[in-house]
Amino acid sequence: VDWPEATEEIEVNETIEVDGDFDGGNARYVPGPGLGDGGQGEDQLPVFEVAEGGSLNDVIIGSPGADGVHCEGSCALNRVWWEDVGEDAATFRGGDGSTFTVSGGAARGADDKVFQHNGGGELTVTDFAAEDFTTLYRSCGNCSSQYQRSVVLDGVEVTAPASRLVGINENYDDTATLRAITVIGDDGDL
Ligand code: DGU
Numbered sequence: 187v188d189w190p191e192a193t194e195e196i197e198v199n200e201t202i203e204v205d206g207d208f209d210g211g212n213a214r215y216v217p218g219p220g221l222g223d224g225g226q227g228e229d230q231l232p233v234f235e236v237a238e239g240g241s242l243n244d245v246i247i248g249s250p251g252a253d254g255v256h257c258e259g260s261c262a263l264n265r266v267w268w269e270d271v272g273e274d275a276a277t278f279r280g281g282d283g284s285t286f287t288v289s290g291g292a293a294r295g296a297d298d299k300v301f302q303h304n305g306g307g308e309l310t311v312t313d314f315a316a317e318d319f320t321t322l323y324r325s326c327g328n329c330s331s332q333y334q335r336s337v338v339l340d341g342v343e344v345t346a347p348a349s350r351l352v353g354i355n356e357n358y359d360d361t362a363t364l365r366a367i368t369v370i371g372d373d374g375d376l
C-alpha cells in the first residue's frame with residue numbers, strides 16, 4: 187500500500203461535522219488534546235462526525251487518533267488513512283438498512299479495534315489495508331440498541347500479527363462475508 191504524503195497539517199480540537207461530501211485534499215488532521223489521547227478510553231471524541239448520507243474523501247488522520255470517524259447513518263469513507271488508530275478508527279451508527287462503505291485507504295496502530303459497528307445495516311470494506319491492529323471489525327455485542335448487522339470484506343490486505351478479522355454476534359443473526367483477503371506475514375494467530 188502506498189500511503190499518501192500529507193499536503194498540510196491541521197490540528198483538530200473540536201470535532202469536524204461533515205454534512206454532504208468532504209474533500210480533505212490529503213491534509214493530515216491531527217487530533218489535539220481536546221478530543222482524546224488515543225488510548226483505550228471510551229470517552230474520546232471523533233475527529234470527524236459524518237451525517238447520514240455524507241462522505242469523507244482523501245483524509246489522513248494523524249496520531250493519536252482519538253475516536254477517529256463517526257458515521258451517524260449511511261456514509262462513504264473513501265481513501266481515509268488512519269496513521270495511528272486511537273480507541274477505534276471508525277464507528278458506524280444509524281438504524282436498520284443503513285449502508286456504510288469504506289473504499290481505499292488503510293489503518294495501522296490499533297491497540298484493539300479498527301471498525302466498530304454499533305448501528306444496523308451493512309458495512310462493505312473494499313480495497314483496504316490494515317496492519318498493527320487486533321480486530322479489524324467488531325459488531326457491538328452490548329450496545330443499548332442491538333441490531334442484526336452485516337459486514338463484507340472484499341479485497342482487504344492485512345499484515346500479521348493480528349488477532350481477528352471479524353467479531354460478530356451469531357445470536358443476533360449477524361453475517362460476515364470475506365472475499366479476496368490477503369494475509370501478509372505470520373498468520374498463525376489470525
Ligand atoms: O454500548 O458498550 O466500544 O463505540 C457501547 C458498547 C461499546 C462501545 C464501543 C465503541 O462496545 O462503546 O467504541
Ligand code: CA
Binds near residue numbers: 274
Ligand atoms: Ca470502543
Ligand code: CA
Binds near residue numbers: 253277302
Ligand atoms: Ca470508540
Ligand code: CA
Binds near residue numbers: 270
Ligand atoms: Ca494507536
